[in-house]
Structures are given as structure tokens and as C-alpha cells.
Amino acid sequence: MNERNMKKILYVTNVDWNWIKQRPQFLAEGLSEFYEMLVIYRYWYNRKGLTLDNSSNITNLSRIYALPFVNRFPRIKQLNDKIVSWNIRRKVKSYDPDYIYITNPMQFEGVSSNSNIKVIYDCMDYHSAFIEDKVERRRLQYLENQLVQRADLVLVSSEKLKDNLLTDYDLYNQEEKIVIVRNGYNGKILKLSNSSKKTNKKYILTYVGTISHWFDFDVLLQSLKDFKNIEYNLIGPISKASIPEHDRIHYLGSVPHEEIYHMIEDADVLIMPFRLNDIVEAVDPVKLYEYINFGKNILTVRYKEISRFEAFSYMYSDYSEYKENLIKLIANNNLKYDELARKNFLKNNTWEKRAEIIHELIEQL
Numbered sequence: 001m002n003e004r005n006m007k008k009i010l011y012v013t014n015v016d017w018n019w020i021k022q023r024p025q026f027l028a029e030g031l032s033e034f035y036e037m038l039v040i041y042r043y044w045y046n047r048k049g050l051t052l053d054n055s056s057n058i059t060n061l062s063r064i065y066a067l068p069f070v071n072r073f074p075r076i077k078q079l080n081d082k083i084v085s086w087n088i089r090r091k092v093k094s095y096d097p098d099y100i101y102i103t104n105p106m107q108f109e110g111v112s113s114n115s116n117i118k119v120i121y122d123c124m125d126y127h128s129a130f131i132e133d134k135v136e137r138r139r140l141q142y143l144e145n146q147l148v149q150r151a152d153l154v155l156v157s158s159e160k161l162k163d164n165l166l167t168d169y170d171l172y173n174q175e176e177k178i179v180i181v182r183n184g185y186n187g188k189i190l191k192l193s194n195s196s197k198k199t200n201k202k203y204i205l206t207y208v209g210t211i212s213h214w215f216d217f218d219v220l221l222q223s224l225k226d227f228k229n230i231e232y233n234l235i236g237p238i239s240k241a242s243i244p245e246h247d248r249i250h251y252l253g254s255v256p257h258e259e260i261y262h263m264i265e266d267a268d269v270l271i272m273p274f275r276l277n278d279i280v281e282a283v284d285p286v287k288l289y290e291y292i293n294f295g296k297n298i299l300t301v302r303y304k305e306i307s308r309f310e311a312f313s314y315m316y317s318d319y320s321e322y323k324e325n326l327i328k329l330i331a332n333n334n335l336k337y338d339e340l341a342r343k344n345f346l347k348n349n350t351w352e353k354r355a356e357i358i359h360e361l362i363e364q365l
Contacts (some may be wrong), residue, residue: 030355
């Protein structure tokens with residue numbers, strides 16, 4: 001399609017575009033097949049533990065600079081939000097988009113209430129659960145309420161997020177505009193090696209992803225007491241957490257996405273040991289899609305949102321069930337799912353497929 005004939009989307013994200021790809025980057029890239037896109041994004045100064053990812057087919061990018069290192073100070077942070085809002089208003093005026101795609105309620109301050117632009121809100125987190133300051137949380141909830149009332153289309157990545165929006169903002173009479181579009185993976189089905197790369201005699205459990213306050217180290221430490229032949233490898237950035245010192249817990253740092261498969265080839269099982277809270281229970285975890293692509297057994301905490309992964313995973317609700325599953329896996333580590341099931345799942349759960357769904361929804365507005 002000739003770009004001059006395409007409708008225009010102003011796509012706003014708080015994720016620094018040049019760093020490890022997440023839902024906002026993947027969906028923006030997918031939507032660029034159907035629309036002319038201008039992506040405006042926050043530049044983040046604290047880049048420790050992140051891995052640079054420059055691969056993108058989007059060239060129309062605009063970076064927003066704000067005051068660095070002030071997020072811990074809610075009152076000063078509001079100034080940054082005003083800087084972002086001012087930039088959004090400026091881009092709306094100069095770019096004149098048909099749609100504005102918002103990924104965080106704080107961005108809504110930059111949208112004029114009398115604008116004719118169609119508003120799309122992609123809710124991918126339970127945002128208010130991340131905010132400890134009561135004043136700041138009330139402000140976000142006020143803006144999110146304004147946003148969901150004004151939005152022409154609301155996308156959510158999980159059932160739980162939809163339920164939260166319906167109950168928090170009494171949207172039952174507008175439920176039809178809230179649509180679940182789950183997460184996905186990059187679409188490259190890995191060709192798995194038939195030969196074992198395992199060089200370590202111990203049973204290796206590997207975690208890939210952000211290590212934060214919801215990570216359940218108690219499960220790891222208790223299992224290390226109960227099983228002398230296991231060890232843990234942890235890969236990913238650390239945020240608001242510290243890894244306990246133990247000679248069988250190995251932190252391997254953050255690595256570029258294309259190197260992860262090489263890093264986990266000797267793993268016996270991939271794990272997702274989270275403490276359940278409002279944040280976790282609203283997440284459709286990208287890592288489970290990627291774990292299936294890696295072709296390993298999976299051991300994960302159980303919660304409602306991920307019940308559809310049960311055919312691919314061993315799940316636990318408490319430590320005794322974790323231990324029970326681990327005993328089974330150590331005794332027989334044959335893969336729970338076959339190659340046909342793996343490939344069928346992966347083909348139907350790419351970011352490209354998700355972008356196609358969103359395109360169809362936008363065209364109905």
C-alpha cells in the first residue's frame with residue numbers, strides 16, 4: 001500500500017525504543033504494515049542491565065527527553081509527565097494523525113478532550129498496582145478512568161486486566177469496546193538441536209526475564225536444601241530485588257535476545273517462580289511463549305491467566321507441589337509436549353498475528 005494513502009497512527013510508548021523489544025515495539029512494527037506510523041517514546045537514562053536491540057522496520061521515530069532519575073519523587077515526576085504531555089500535544093498538532101495509540105494512562109493528558117482523533121488504549125499492565133504513593137495512584141486512576149471513557153477501542157493483554165477495568169471504572173455498559181489481544185513472541189520458530197549440549201552433571205533450572213520483587217527466592221532456597229543435585233541459572237535484568245548468595249544460584253546477567261537460546265541449551269527445565277500478587281495475576285507472560293519456542297520442560301507457578309499453558313507446563317500452587325513436580329522431572333525429563341503441538345502453538349501466537357487482529361479492530365472503528 002502506498003504510504004501516502006495510509007491512515008496515520010501516532011503511537012506513544014514509555015518503553016525506550018532502542019532497548020530490548022517488548023509488546024509496544026513489536027505491535028508498532030506490525031501495525032506499520034497497514035498504517036503510516038509516528039512513534040514517540042521516552043528516553044530512559046538508567047540503562048544498567050538492559051540489552052540494546054536496534055532491529056526495527058520503523059524509521060519515523062521521535063524521542064522525548066525528560067528529567068532523569070526522578071521517578072522516586074512523585075511530585076517531581078509530575079513535571080516529567082507534563083513534558084511528555086506537551087510533546088504529545090505538539091506531535092498531534094504537527095502530525096495530524098487519524099488515530100492515537102496510548103500505552104499508559106499518564107499519556108492521556110496530551111490528548112485534547114475535543115479532538116476528533118480516534119483513541120486506542122493498549123492496557124498491558126495493572127498500572128495502579130505499581131504505584132506506592134497514594135496521591136500519584138489516585139492521579140493515575142483518574143486519568144485511566146478518563147481514558148477508558150474516551151477511548152474508541154481498549155485493548156488488554158489478559159482476562160484479568162479486562163476484569164479490572166470493568167470493575168474499577170464501571171465499564172459494563174461499554175464492555176464491547178474492550179478486547180483481549182494477548183502477548184506473543186517474535187515469530188521465529190527455533191530449529192531445535194537434536195544433540196544434547198549438556199556438560200554439567202547437575203540438574204539445571206533456568207529462569208529468563210526480569211528479576212524483581214515478585215520473584216520467589218524462598219522456593220529456590222528451600223529446593224536447594226531438599227535437592228543436592230540441582231542448581232539455578234538466572235538470566236535477565238534486576239529491578240528492586242537482590243539475589244541471595246548461594247553456590248548453586250548463578251546470575252548470568254542480561255544477554256541479547258538472540259543469544260538466550262545458546263545460554264539455556266544445557267538447561268533441564270525453564271522456570272517461572274513468582275509470588276502471586278495483583279501485578280503478576282494480570283500478566284500474560286511473554287516468557288512462556290518463548291520458553292515453548294526453546295523446546296524445554298517448563299515449571300511455573302499456577303494462576304488463572306496461564307491455565308491455557310497447562311498442556312506445555314508443570315504447574316504448582318505451593319512449595320510441596322513444586323517439590324513434587326521437581327521429583328517427577330528429575331526422574332523423567334521427557335518433554336511434556338511434542339513438536340507438532342509446539343509448532344502449531346507458535347504459528348498461532350506471533351506478534352504479527354496480534355497486529356493483524358488489532359488492524360481488523362481499528363478498521364471497524
